[in-house]
Amino acid sequence: MHTVKEQAEKAKQASHILRKASSTAKNEFLRVLATELEQKLPLILSENQIDLDENPTITSAMRKRLLLSEQGLTSIIAGVREMLDFPDPVGSIVKDTVRPDGLRIKKVRAPIGVIACIFESRPNVIIDVAILCVKSGNAVIVRGGKEAAHSNTILLSCIETALKASGLPTESVQQLEDRRHEAVYELVAMEEYLDLVIPRGRKELIDAVSAHSRVPVMKHSRGLCHCYIDVDANPEKAVAIAVNAKTSNPATCNSIETILVHKDIADSVMPELLKQLFAKNVEVRGDEKTRAYSPLCKVATEDDWAEEYLDLVVSIKIVDSYADAIHHIDTYSSHLTDSIVTENKTTAQTFELDIDSASVLVNASNRLTDGGVFGLGGEIGISTCRIHMRGPMGLEDLTVTKYIVEGDGHIR
């Protein structure tokens, strides 16, 4: 077994080569990886089954996240091939100016370097992370959950085969070999080798990683998201969006926890909204005005506005004005993604400016906040940090800029 330090050193060395790797080699990696995953498909499914068998006590939600189906794998493989169509972000020019004295200043994209990605049960993450990091020229050390050990190991061996076949260093993507809990903390403290940490998972995981890290951590702290149904909303769209944003996958961070409804549209929205929510077995906790629409609504306490349910529970408040809605969101939002439903273009534009969240949506479900949906080539995580970038972190976001300055004997 390699020590954490040995693996970090190897990652740094690999990053120096990967940084200059050609687009051709990186695309060859993607092509071979897709083929390899196809050929190993039955083996991957059987290794995944071992993980499922060896962890009979996990919750059904965790089990769902751990499971790799044939359909799921086929879609993962399609995702690997889609990455071929994305332009190589490395070397792309962000800005190109010539100063009055003839000095040319170019701002170009370069890889970040070495990234650590710490995640929980979902084994598909390892493929997302590998293709995003390699295509953007970054070396990566992954640490998946121990319940997915067999799945991650077989997927990693496919990645290794593809790296070898395309002439890229096999240490470009490594799994942390030291399985101790403390190994993660040792890794994220190695500022001489590591450039960025991306934790994905529960708040406890993210907090623990942040507390030990000596390098920048790109994270989303929580997913307390809102949908505000404005007085000028189209009631049908409003109900469809709010129900989708709550129910399509309540365990994800981009699901909403609170619906705010303008009082002057409540009569046109509330009955159908509640009907559809109850039909999907959603527990509704409402303020007094909300409860007037149905005896099935429970009481929302002050704590409810601040709670991330991550479950089929929603809080609803009927607000007196647009300003009240903004104030509520400002107070309780985790600023990951908040939406408005309105046909009033001025209100929409004001909302876009007023709401200081990573992703602000107009007439669209919060659940659409996703690297794949946004066309970013997938996502390595969602950031609510206030530097680098906010929102789903895709291919381009795994680069940093550098300046290239071209003169002809220019001095100062």
Place this chain on the structure above:
Amino acid sequence: MHTVKEQAEKAKQASHILRKASSTAKNEFLRVLATELEQKLPLILSENQIDLDENPTITSAMRKRLLLSEQGLTSIIAGVREMLDFPDPVGSIVKDTVRPDGLRIKKVRAPIGVIACIFESRPNVIIDVAILCVKSGNAVIVRGGKEAAHSNTILLSCIETALKASGLPTESVQQLEDRRHEAVYELVAMEEYLDLVIPRGRKELIDAVSAHSRVPVMKHSRGLCHCYIDVDANPEKAVAIAVNAKTSNPATCNSIETILVHKDIADSVMPELLKQLFAKNVEVRGDEKTRAYSPLCKVATEDDWAEEYLDLVVSIKIVDSYADAIHHIDTYSSHLTDSIVTENKTTAQTFELDIDSASVLVNASNRLTDGGVFGLGGEIGISTCRIHMRGPMGLEDLTVTKYIVEGDGHIR
């Protein structure tokens, strides 16, 4: 006196207003500030004189940094007015795409939030920081060196007048009132109020701030910079660039510490290079081949390649090949700014890719790595971090992106 926490809270509140401030108000701030600085010019000079008088024991280098001359102030005022011409970065669209299903995804710039800027003796920094932060919609808490207390206080009162006159919160720019050393550490740990820390100054200051910070720190760790004179260099340009990069202001981080000369051009470069360096009283420490050109050259030991002199001292090595030069830079550079002198376009392009530094220059002095020179509206610091951005951090770099998503009932 306000506590650190009170000031941080006020900064956060101010940032919420500043975030939505109009370009008109922010430009009005700049106009009033310029006028105010002009009117208070004699008073600023006399307050600066008090600082100089009260600190008779500081080094001449520090004294030079502390001194505000009439000419210097006039140039600062001109800088404030120049900022008027820069477009407001807030709200500017970085990317705008429409997905196949009609969903519009915009990536737009928004302010970072609250920034702490910790700097040493140079009082002009407070003006740079104020105009960059206000124009980019960020609140800032500054902490200057105690030796510049009178200068900073009068400059801050001018800033306050300008904020008031333009209807912006006066807490947008605050000076940390608690003068204890520990107050800085308390401030940078306040992650609920603070979004970014920018320390400017000696390595000890930067390290201490980093060690205590709970929020991202944009910093340059060191300025160990190189100039490589390639076999295809124009000798005249090479000498001019290397001498300028060493001598024009050796105390700055973008000055070079090491010159690498290709062996096959050494005869055409070394005599004139050494002559001009000696004429400027530069102490030269060379490898054996360098010393063969002059008995005045001292011996360069292994330690010299790793030392940031920040003084009129330079180390010179004659290398056998381009690859040797790259290897030397890879080994010793702090990756702030490295340059090549060559007329060979292919070599230049390869160097731009090979050298992984924040700023890579071709046929131009390393000293040009500067926000003003680059046309960024000044700089709040130079970053060698590997996220957000690298190099001189200007107006645009004080923003972060957010996503604005516009649909028409889109769900997932």
